[in-house]
Amino acid sequence: MAPDPDAGRPGPGAEPDPAERTALEAITHPAIRLLMQQQCEQAESPYAIAAIPLLTEAGGRKAYPWLDRVLLVDAPEAVQHARLMQRDGIDAALADRMIAAQASRAQRLALADDVVVNDGQPEDLQVQVEQLHAQYLG
Secondary structure, three states: OOOOOOOOOOOOOOOOOHHHHHHHHHHHHHHHHHHHHHHHHHOOOOOOOOOOOOOOOOOHHHHOOOOOOOEEEEOOHHHHHHHHHHHHOOOHHHHHHHHHOOOOHHHHHHHOOEEEEOOOOHHHHHHHHHHHHHHHHO
16 A cells, blocks of 8 residues: 555645645654555565655655665656646646746656656556566566
8 A cells, every 4th residue: 555645735726834844744754654665565566666756855765775766757847837737726837836846857867767758648658667567577
C-alpha cells in the first residue's frame, strides 16, 4: 500500500505557509519514510516501487538511502503547467508559483536513473513502462 500522493495537499488555490509546511514535514516525513521502506522490504514481488512525489525536495537519495533506483515520470514544464491549471482549476500565475516552489526539472532529471516521458495520453506510457518492467526483472 503506497501513501496517497494527494493526501494533505491544499485545496485548489491554497498556498501553504512555508514555516507550517516545514514543521509538518519534520513531524511526518521520518515516519512516512520508515513505513515506505518497510513496505518495500516486505514486498513479495521481484521489485517494489515507492511513489515519492517530492523526492528531490525531501533530501533525495540521502533521505532514502535504501532506494536502488530512481524512476522519474517527467513532463515538459509547459505540459506540467497546463495539467496543473486544469486539474486544480487555478490561474497561470498560481501554477507558475506552485511549479517554482518545487525542485527544477533539471534537478529531478539529475537524480533519476530512469525516466518515463509523460507528455501525451496515458496510453502512450505503455511501451515505456513495459521496457522498464523488463529491465527491472532482468
